[in-house]
């Protein structure tokens with residue numbers, strides 16, 4: 330248990346209706362009581378909220394009018410005593426309250442220190458703590474659902490079950506080493522070890538398969554809108570986000586900067602990127618234009634390549650098609666309300682396997698079809714029930730990959746008939762690596778580093 334009492338502003342910096350200064354630690358109630366006028370907070374029931382005024386005990390000066398919640402350990406977020414001071418949500422007011430608390434025995438909390446205490450005191454494990462952060466950063470409903478399930482401990486339970494399986498086979502090896510005279514024990518041990526490692530290996534592979542989708546759910550499917558100037562890229566952006574985010578004019582070259590927006594299309598979280606049209610100016614086209622879009626294209630998970638129905642296919646278009654050849658691409662044939670000038674046979678040829686969707690953004694036609702094909706690309710036809718456990722955290726993915734290869738070492742050793750104690754080493758290593766995901770076998774420096782990425786006051 331930590332001995333000091335920490336405090337921080339737990340609401341966003343800025344003007345708001347209410348702001349919260351949170352305290353956690355053994356002195357939390359005592360400190361709050363010392364600056365609170367109204368009643369003795371030491372005497373109130375746990376999980377109750379109280380109206381009163383804050384005064385500076387040294388000067389007797391009135392500081393703020395507040396509501397104070399008192400929550401006693403262990404049934405709290407940190408498992409320590411927690412006091413939350415709800416003050417008027419102004420920058421000056423909330424900072425004054427924080428200063429008052431810090432001047433009366435609390436220490437300024439480090440970023441993520443409340444959640445770190447919840448972890449240290451065993452209320453949540455490391456992957457759950459990380460999910461708290463993911464939840465805050467979630468940009469879409471789906472990303473939030475993934476985080477919520479992880480907070481709920483689903484991934485943790487799966488990992489702990491796998492570790493339990495490994496531990497069981499390790500234990501049986503110990504029995505075998507203790508009683509080497511029983512031949513059948515040795516056989517059973519090897520048998521059990523092999524089935525267990527295979528089972529755990531398969532499960533890790535399955536989890537890793539969810540990782541790609543999980544990462545996209547968390548960060549959004551990076552979707553670049555590209556095409557020549559004036560084809561309707563910004564119009565497409567605005568249509569998909571249902572808002573006029575990007576400026577649309579009939580002047581080619583309207584969009585100068587890359588514009589990013591998060592949007593949910595049929596349950597697929599997209600991070601939409603509107604790019605500047607590739608200009609036809611001779612050297613710019615060759616160098617900066619193509620280079621810049623190449624850069625955006627390289628980082629994108631999905632390309633929306635917009636073409637003009639009322640215009641011929643140009644050299645720039647052909648170049649763009651070459652660049653996107655091996656990427657997930659949807660061709661959007663826009664401005665179908667115009668007189669047809671595009672050679673659709675040629676378009677079909679250069680499009681390769683990419684689906685072509687015809688739209689008239691100005692007439693709001695073809696948008697349903699476009700949304701459908703985005704969904705199809707993401708789910709590749711099969712819609713999941715949303716009941717899966719996703720791995721979405723880069724650190725977890727790395728550890729799962731390490732665990733997988735350690736298990737493969739163990740399986741290879743067994744197949745080659747190596748002594749069981751060699752196998753034991755790899756299986757133990759796997760058990761430890763999996764332990765790092767939930768935080769059972771991690772070092773202090775990693776823990777400090779992880780929590781330091783959290784928000785202040787969390």
Ligand SMILES: Nc1nc2c(c(=O)[nH]1)N(C=O)[C@@H](CNc1ccc(C(=O)N[C@@H](CCC(=O)O)C(=O)O)cc1)CN2
Nearest residue numbers: 339349351398400403404405406407408413452461787
């Ligand atoms: N005002 C306020 N709102 C908040 C939080 C907070 O700290 N303060 N939270 C902070 O992030 C989130 C809620 N998360 C919480 C998670 C666990 C416990 C907690 O007390 N858990 C106890 C059991 C509680 C009970 O069953 O009565 C425990 O697990 O032991 C509290 C808040 C979101 N809203």
Ligand SMILES: Nc1nc2c(ncn2[C@@H]2O[C@H](COP(=O)(O)OP(=O)(O)OP(=O)(O)O)[C@@H](O)[C@H]2O)c(=O)[nH]1
Nearest residue numbers: 558559560561562563564582583584606689690691
């Ligand atoms: N006729 C017609 N005009 C359209 C359609 N979609 C967009 N436009 C018009 O085409 C012009 C260019 O649209 P933008 O969305 O700004 O095109 P852009 O590709 O972002 O252009 P840059 O940013 O300059 O590269 C605007 O005047 C739009 O109103 C369409 O389906 N049919």
Ligand SMILES: [Mg+2]
Nearest residue numbers: 562563583584
């Ligand atoms: Mg534009």
